[in-house]
């Protein structure tokens with residue numbers, strides 16, 4: 585059991601998170617699927633168990649401190665360590681159409697809403713689980729970012745994301761990228777690698793049906809970064825093996 589790799593995926597009940605858990609499970613990794621309610625988490629894990637995957641479901645609303653503590657205790661007691669953390673849970677703006685009007689019209693309330701999940705809770709989940717990741721022989725942390733968080737690409741005239749000035753969401757992912765950079769540097773030499781993943785534009789509830797990529801392909805970047813070896817990237821922003829500019 586000690587050598588068995590254990591991964592925790594936040595927001596694993598649907599979309600890219602569920603598929604990431606499935607693909608990691610298919611690689612023989614024990615997967616802990618987390619969701620906002622125990623019922624939903626258990627149902628999601630059950631679907632993978634039926635495919636022969638070693639899967640567990642636990643409740644974790646990433647914004648709730650007591651649930652973060654309980655999740656860490658569960659892993660400590662059951663596995664004694666965590667090898668892979670996929671910080672996948674994320675939300676879009678309350679109202680995407682607001683950005684067709686103005687960037688300067690983005691309210692503080694909107695910033696707080698998006699940042700609370702996409703940055704503050706992600707940092708808090710990571711801090712809570714870091715002592716367990718430090719017990720892994722080769723910890724991997726994957727932060728689900730987005731190309732929309734790239735300052736360089738937004739600054740490039742006529743870029744493919746030129747019209748997507750969804751400020752609160754984009755800024756939350758840019759800030760998350762900074763977190764990836766700083767945490768990776770702090771953890772250098774510990775064996776832990778921390779990277780930001782851009783999954784692509786993926787057909788999920790968040791990505792909508794207009795997206796280009798199917799969910800199995802959308803999970804590939806997270807899975808690849810979870811499985812990188814000692815010579816793999818650290819503190820980078822990656823999409824399907826290619827480095828993106830910050």
Ligand SMILES: NC(=O)c1ccc[n+]([C@@H]2O[C@H](COP(=O)([O-])OP(=O)(O)OC[C@H]3O[C@@H](n4cnc5c(N)ncnc54)[C@H](OP(=O)(O)O)[C@@H]3O)[C@@H](O)[C@H]2O)c1
Nearest residue numbers: 595599600645646672673674728730785786788789790791
């Ligand atoms: N789809 C894309 O095109 C795309 C592109 C770039 C980046 N991303 C990023 O990829 C990640 C996954 O996105 P997705 O497309 O799979 O989105 P999705 O289908 O909307 O799924 C989002 C997941 O996050 C969970 N979640 C949200 N807030 C949560 C909270 N407070 N606590 C726990 N779970 C929470 C949701 O749970 P509930 O079911 O309970 O709401 C759901 O499981 C996100 O971080 C997103 O920003 C997606």
